[in-house]
Amino acid sequence: MKVIFLRIGILGGTGNMGRGLTVRWALKHDILLGSRSIERARGIAGEQEKIARGFYQAEIRGSIVGVVNSEAVEKSDVVVVTLPPEAVVPMMTELRAHLHPKQIILSTVVSMQKKKGLFAYAPLLGSEKEFQTNLQLRYFRILLHLYQLCLPFRLCLLLT
Numbered sequence: 001m002k003v004i005f006l007r008i009g010i011l012g013g014t015g016n017m018g019r020g021l022t023v024r025w026a027l028k029h030d031i032l033l034g035s036r037s038i039e040r041a042r043g044i045a046g047e048q049e050k051i052a053r054g055f056y057q058a059e060i061r062g063s064i065v066g067v068v069n070s071e072a073v074e075k076s077d078v079v080v081v082t083l084p085p086e087a088v089v090p091m092m093t094e095l096r097a098h099l100h101p102k103q104i105i106l107s108t109v110v111s112m113q114k115k116k117g118l119f120a121y122a123p124l125l126g127s128e129k130e131f132q133t134n135l136q137l138r139y140f141r142i143l144l145h146l147y148q149l150c151l152p153f154r155l156c157l158l159l160t
């Protein structure tokens with residue numbers, strides 16, 4: 001299968017989900033690991049690059065660079081949102097001006113809260129439609145909200 005080389009910006013890439021996806025995708029793509037803090041982004045990007053290079057050795061084709069979230073948005077073909085649910089609307093509203101129309105946007109966000117030991121669905125802003133309208137993301141080619149637990153596997157298939 002032919003693989004298209006991409007620049008992938010990961011918002012909140014310093015978290016559990018972002019770090020896992022970063023290492024996996026760096027095999028074939030350039031990763032811009034985003035954070036609110038440039039120091040944190042650079043530190044974690046360095047650690048993840050060591051892990052990826054150690055694992056893939058000479059096969060690695062991509063790279064991992066730590067940047068602030070706005071730079072991750074500006075310089076990417078694909079933007080992956082790996083933020084906690086409550087941070088999505090404020091952060092995407094702040095970053096909206098940096099998005100451009102040809103970008104693909106993926107989200108790993110699972111809007112669930114733990115209640116009495118069980119997980120319950122908690123919509124971000126009442127409804128998916130309202131969420132998209134508020135963020136004016138309807139102009140972008142793809143907006144995927146993937147709620148399934150096997151999400152990392154699905155995303156890996158998509159970009160490998």
Ligand SMILES: NC(=O)c1ccc[n+]([C@@H]2O[C@H](COP(=O)([O-])OP(=O)(O)OC[C@H]3O[C@@H](n4cnc5c(N)ncnc54)[C@H](OP(=O)(O)O)[C@@H]3O)[C@@H](O)[C@H]2O)c1
Nearest residue numbers: 012014015016017018035036082083084085087108109110
């Ligand atoms: N972890 C999993 O196994 C898993 C599985 C399926 C789905 N998900 C979903 O994927 C998303 C990410 O999960 P995660 O476990 O990686 O999340 P996380 O580690 O809790 O947070 C990811 C990153 O978001 C940034 N962040 C935290 N609070 C923020 C705020 N108020 N405003 C802006 N940025 C903030 C932090 O980066 P900086 O401090 O560096 O900015 C943090 O490292 C969640 O919505 C979760 O529901 C997770």
